[in-house]
Amino acid sequence: MIDRILAAHEASSLEGVTFLGGEPFLQAQGLAEVAEGVSRAGLSVMVFSGYTIQELDDLALPGTKALLDWTDVLVDGPYEASSPDLQRNWVGSTNQRFHYLTQRYDASIEGAGVPERVVEWRIRSNGQLMLNGWPCSLR
Numbered sequence: 001m002i003d004r005i006l007a008a009h010e011a012s013s014l015e016g017v018t019f020l021g022g023e024p025f026l027q028a029q030g031l032a033e034v035a036e037g038v039s040r041a042g043l044s045v046m047v048f049s050g051y052t053i054q055e056l057d058d059l060a061l062p063g064t065k066a067l068l069d070w071t072d073v074l075v076d077g078p079y080e081a082s083s084p085d086l087q088r089n090w091v092g093s094t095n096q097r098f099h100y101l102t103q104r105y106d107a108s109i110e111g112a113g114v115p116e117r118v119v120e121w122r123i124r125s126n127g128q129l130m131l132n133g134w135p136c137s138l139r
Helices: 002-012 024-040 053-059 064-069
Strands: 016-019 044-049 073-076 097-100 119-123 129-133
Touching: 002 024, 016 024, 024 044, 024 064, 053 064, 053 073
Parallel strands: 016 044, 044 073
Antiparallel strands: 073 097, 119 129
């Protein structure tokens, strides 16, 4: 996996990797190895977790410390649909918090050029509808 990411970096000048979906800390041991490999190659690592940083500490899931050691930015807290955050980049709801675990980034990434939340719809030739993006509401 590390080799594939680094090949993509060479081809497309990736800035870093982001671990999200599922729950990264439920597979922290493997992701820590990937994070270390790409970090050593100069890429950044951002991790989104539905757990808060305190819950991660309390749970002590295998590999958590190792993954956090190679993480530049942790965004913690579950997504709460009732509290959408339209002011900050990266997060979906106002309860989610940024933790800057290295000096690579700072809070300026949270609000620099917040993109318009848009949705792209594609209809395939077989009639399958594909949705990509971040809708604020569908009317």
